[in-house]
């Protein structure tokens with residue numbers, strides 16, 4: 001067999017393994033290299049589960065876009081939000097509103113160390129108003145469960161669905177993998193990232209990346225249904 005000259009020349013290039021010391025052209029020190037005992041080249045069951053859950057969220061998002069519940073954000077690409085929907089009042093008279101935002105993010109690493117082609121990120125927000133004034137706003141907290149006087153189309157089930165979807169808030173931003181626990185707090189209340197042992201499978205260091213989890217489609221469906229059946233929308237100011 002005759003090998004073309006340009007391919008022959010390629011075989012003469014000195015290649016350095018990724019784990020070779022930096023002085024010899026490798027990218028990482030051998031001691032810093034994560035040793036993996038997971039076959040990262042084979043399709044995994046965790047990847048299949050991720051893709052199935054994310055595909056289901058994709059279907060829910062598209063249904064909500066079609067029904068007009070989710071509206072494309074004019075300033076952020078690949079981002080759709082519900083309006084600010086009135087949920088009810090807190091016992092001290094604050095009017096509570098909630099909204100959900102879905103953003104399509106590009107390829108990422110999952111909490112199970114799978115390469116995933118993309119993920120729907122869920123963001124759940126709430127605001128509390130007195131008259132025209134916003135008292136408190138940010139991501140949806142357990143405060144939503146204090147709502148007592150429900151707005152039209154809202155009931156205890158809707159509030160429970162909103163409280164439940166909180167666990168899916170920013171599902172694409174996980175500092176730890178599926179095989180790690182949570183860090184302990186230091187004396188100043190800060191998370192001590194080094195208190196979490198490296199992943200026993202891959203050596204992944206807690207907090208060294210953002211790892212993605214597919215959102216739970218059941219929680220997403222229930223929360224979208226809760227907002228979809230509520231009929232009062234906070235006017236845009």
Ligand SMILES: [Zn+2]
Pocket residue numbers: 111112113177178179180199200201202204
């Ligand atoms: Zn891990």
